[in-house]
Amino acid sequence: MAAPVKFVCLDQFPPDMHPLQAVVRKLQLTEIFSNSTGTSCALLLSCQETQTSTKSAVLVCAHITAEEFPDCTVHSNTSTLAVYVSKAFLSHYNFQEETPGIARILQPLPLDKIVIGARTKQSFRWASSEEFSSFLLVLASCPGQTVLVRRGDTLILPHHPLLGDNATLVRQYLSDLVVLDCTPLTHGMITVNTTVVVSDCRDLLHGHGALDSADSSVTLRPSSVSLFVSDFAHYANNLGPASSFLSNRLLFSSGFTEVLQALECRLDVQVTCDNAKLCKLANFGRKIGKNAEVDMDSSIFVSKTLLLKLGLFNGEWVMAALGKVKRCSGPEGAQSPPDNECGAKAMTKTKGDSHLAKIVAFIKSSDMDVSDNAGFISPVLWFNLSNGEGTPVGSKSLKIKRWNKAPLQPGHKLSASICCSAAPPYAKELHIDAVMSPDYDSHGPFDNILFKHFSTPRLVQQGSILGIPTQGHLDFLENSSDEITRWPVLYFKVKQVSGFSEDEAEVGSYLADTDHTSLYMRGSTNSLAPCSISEAGSSFWMSLLPPGLSDIVEKLVSIIQPHVTERCVNLRRACSVLLMGADGCGKVTAIKAVCRRLHLHLLKVNCVTLCGDTAAACESKMKAAFHRAELHHPCVLLLRNLQLLGQRRDSTETDSRVASALCQLIADAHSSVILVGCVRAQRDLSSDVMPAFVHQVVMESPTEEQRKAMLASLSQDLPLGKDVNLAKIAKQTAGFILGDFCALLTGAGKAAHQRLLKSYYPHGASAQEEEDLCVFGVTIMGVDFTTALEALQEARSQAIGAPKIPSVKWQDVGGLQQVKKEILDTIQLPLEHPELLSLGLRRSGLLLYGPPGTGKTLLAKAVATECSLTFLSVKGPELINMYVGQSEENIREVFCKARTASPCIIFFDELDSLAPNRGRSGDSGGVMDRVVSQLLAELDGLHSSSDVFVIGATNRPDLLDQSLLRPGRFDKLVYVGINEDKESQLQVLKAILRKFKVDPSVSLSEIVERCPLQLTGADLYALCSDAMMSAVKRRILHITEGLESEDATLTLCANDFNRALDILQPSVSEEELHKYKLIEQKLTAK
Template identity: 65%
Template sequence: MDVGSTNSAVPSAPAYNSHEFWSSLSPAGLSDVVKDLCDALRPHLNTGALRVGSVLLSGPSGSGKVMAVRAVCSCLNLHLFKVDCVSLCGDTSGAAEEKIQMAFAQAQQYRPCVLLLKDIELLGRDRDMLGEDARVIATLRQLLLDRDPALSHPVLVIGTTCRPQDVPADVQTAFLHEVKIEALSEEQRRSMLSVLTASLPLGKEVNLAKLARRTAGFVLGDFCALLSHSSRAACTRIQASSFLGGLSEEVERDFCTAGFPVLEEDFSVALDQLHDAHSQAVGAPKIPSVSWQDVGGLHEVKKEILDTIQLPLEHPELLSLGLCRSGLLLYGPPGTGKTLLAKAVATTCTMTFLSVKGPELINMYVGQSEENVRNVFARARAAAPCIIFFDELDSLAPNRGRSGDSGGVMDRVVSQLLAELDGLHSSREVFVIGATNRPDLLDPALLRPGRFDKLVYVGINEDRESQLQVLSAVTRKFKLDPSVNLSSILEKCPAQLTGADIYALCSDAMMCAVKRKVEWIEEGLDTESSALILTMEDFLQAAARLQPSVSEQELLRYRHIQQKFAAC
């Protein structure tokens, strides 16, 4: 006789393979979240519990929220009933209310179970997603708070969200517990990579610890994309090799099915692709590739910056004593290399670098500019150790009360920036570097101890030795004629030059060389394949046209500013 299907009161625990990441009861990097969820829900499995067990689980997109819930259900032997909240939205409040009640009624049929409401911030919003629907919110709140004491097996509710600030307040307070998926530490990223790559053939030179340092701010979804991109890069590399050049498509497919090693260069290609995609999407931080060789001169400035940032990282005992400066302000004439210095520090200290231009955070909508500032610091904390570099800081944080905008937007932005700087003491591995040409326009509150408390003057190169170091750094990747004498070139230049002036000198010399080569090619005296060589004549022509970008009057004003800040 055929027997219909029945709901099991206690689901049978499947035989899990501990080496499989996706079926693990304690996934690498998410074990703390699974434990917190289990601790929050386990007491509500008791029939004497007064209220429905409910948890609001928040975390970035792709951080593994649904996977953590699956692991919790396996640990507690519970069914999982997953509902995507976008399917619960209706044309009218009544339609949405009916769909929500139906979802809870269906979950009752599978008890004991976990009702997973994915993207719960979508519920309670009106059709335009601009306001709140009080009727839907009241219904959802009642369902979350009410419990039928006659039920022997409960329905536990977990709501997930990527944007907890968008969850209506009445819905958020209806959840008994809140669990947040924090940014993965370097050790958690390494262990997650180790488990995910367990079945992937890796080259001997692949160092997972080094890869974990380069993937600051990555979540589970990013690591899955990284492995997919690196495998594709490895497949492309093998297909391009001569070994597969003459093989048939069938043999090539068999070879790919059999597996091929993923090398370090494949991971580098994949990382570059992901960083570029993230940077275009959200301005994700990444480790720059600027060495001290690219920065000529400025030895005293380098030492001050490294003492402020590198020393606390190398000596954690200083952090435990609270002896840490998190804010550094570089000020001086334009074109002296302030941005280049910040990038070189991030590369030297193996820190992610988040560059922010002041004006790009300003938005016309009320409150949006402050939220942009908060998001910058949130991204930096997720990618720690990280350097936030605020370029043109005077445009973002002018003196309050003098900005002149009718809505007081800039005053609120400055206040939000001050609040975020004060909050950096709780995250010791996030440093802030600001750069400005007009420090006299900054709000004085920014320059007090605990915020931008270290001021470093980045001046122009006035002596020939420093200028020679900058010129050597700029031309080190050029192909120069043996007759080129860099010291003789500088003798033909003005006395006071910034780094940007020297860069302009080399750019003009390169343009002269390009014009000469084009003329030779047209006359048949040269070929396009030959290397471009810069001669002494190219540099002399460029030096004759070079004009310093900073005048004597401006230099005098900057010296007065330096003396003013040095006296403070």
């Protein structure tokens, strides 16, 4: 049950409570929540209209008191719970006083372990003392007491005499203690069974202050320097006899202001598309500015440290510029038809070189990964500053100049500095056009949203773009074809703006609001538009350069950008790109990032919707899609599943009429429309359509570093455990693509949820209990990733034969010490010491030959495991296909998979069936000869890939084509024979029985003495298997007779081995063994 709540800030918070705790009145709490008992409870507080488990909800410890507060009569509404908090609480959790919210009582779950970090030496000694341990034990054992902790937050404990008599010093120590880790949840309750670890981490937490922004009652740190008056203003105050020299009106018309005007500085700024980050910066700016509204699209956010370095005021208007930007006709030129050429002439932007912006300061908190040396701006402000230049990925330098040209109004109140007094004039009239976009109807109902947007003064300038989020306005709710609900951003272009007097025209920038400005909607226009930042979620999906896809995004930008920024004769034809890659590799994500970089609209069309019963119907639908793209130019028309377009139902061929119509539409497309077609592979697309695309881009599987970057970005908002090693996971996920990583993280989250449900609710949990578990924060541990990875790899291996890392150790391979050494010298040496092979001398091919059953396949798997290599096992007959050219294609795909999953071992079993002597195969089509030639070509190409190795295994090396055995291919021949000495046989037997339960009275040496000499590893495994079968039969007989229980452990005894020895027959005869030795001598002599 949830109830409405209001926060009430107390001037004098109870001294025996922590400032980050809350207080509720018992009488009101019992009326709303009848199940509330004890002296404290866990309250889930949220400012959202619905109770959710997102980051906006905060779990706090609320003390229940019967005392009456002086202002409790004001909050006498019994239906709304009054939560009494301190100023530090509101600041720390980013709440506002009197803000309505939702509250719900939760039953906290116990924690197994917490790790507390001390930021100072004194606090570490205090937290390690017996007094602190005793207090925690007493507090956790008290009935009705709730001690909540949260990972990354300050340790919140009430004050008690057991902690010391000096309350101020105790609070100082507590503020220096930070909860580094909690298991198995991110939130939870300390109990008497919770393990508490105290760590001295002064270096790790340097500068980390959970309560740095709180008031002086919480921390003893010195107060921050004033953010409102710069050092320059202090010095200038001493220049004149008056108490405030800068307030002298005569100074406004003197030459001193011209000196101030001429001063400029350089400021590095970063464009952030993270909406949550911008909102957080705006909230901090609102706090510092005494709740003044912050317009994110006209603000430059700087840290307090950077503000003081610049010598600027918080809230000061400055003139920002990038310098002269040479561009062609740009967004406006995109409206022109193709026959209106602009030639090679470039237009230098003169008016609008500089743009007015407000400096907004923020206090850097511990959870904000921001730099003190750079400012932050929104994509809209960057677009207006640069006149539509592509969004930069890194930092860009701006020229910042003080601005004080605004005319003084009569009765205008002056501040200590003219720079704080200056403000843009209000606009009398504002004329705007709606920018046409596929995301919304440009003729939609804009009155309400425009009125709400301009209820706060907004900076406008002729030619600038306005971005208005539609969050919460149901008229613009969009249900996309991907079944994802989105709130689009509306874009408007300022066509004309005028002030109340002619003197204000020199300013160029105005403030527009509902009180002073008349707004006129003129119609719609085509224009570039900055990227939308209204969507929530991981920063990976809103990144300008998604990790792991950066190379492909940069390549696409280099292809498309000339068609967006240039309008020259040579670029009259529309840009067309064919993007090829597996399903789920990130093709759409890469295109979205390109659109954000280049300010292009995106129109996605699934070609399934363009298919019709006839070619004429399909052609009509295609024309409609291209016409819609032309209406919203400049835009990217993304054609997904292009291979399905015009495909006949009875065959895989494409209708010639549909293919011809598509090629003609691409050739006649508007030059401001970028055409991108998506297919899985080039062979999926008809050869008639392929020439229509000028550029062809292939998306390969990500490398290990790219996989690690993807995992880090996708999981940055997930509560990962400290034992999660993303580098190790990236190495284990060879061949994975973006969709696989999304499935992996989803599976790991489900595994963690199921693990905690079994731990906390062994008899089953209700829907409410499962929701509460999510509120407490499900921590994803390494074991959850292992579970999800095993399930995912098994599914992928069965579906496409994807390579994977086996789990065979050297302990599983008995004997063969010389063979192991030779294999490791060939494979492990290039991996561990690549500098030793800088001359290009390397061996990538290894041929294992010998009698069957000697462990050739087991050796290859063990090498892959011990060297952390991906293992791709291929049976020779599996690659042979009856269709012409398909066998060669299968071989190419095997080596392509290996390069994708590198470092990798390709293991060819039964190589003699795949590569026999050419000219002797006897097949009429010469299939085997072509297969051998293709295999030789792929082996020769391995020298360019230093981390792909090939191991072949065969029982008949004399049947192999001799060209395979020359240096540079299978140039290392290793004979894997039988273990003829008893010591080697004993090692093999021990390796096989390593996972068996053997009776201690069994002597393995005696068993080996009774074995024949020509036993292979497979023969010894058969011996153990027969012994196990004998033990199972004995066990069944004893259970039937009642001599043993079903729960007893199955143990191998000597009689089981004796029965197995009686029926043991060697699989390799002495004659066959002699033939193999002759082959070894022949190959060794070469």
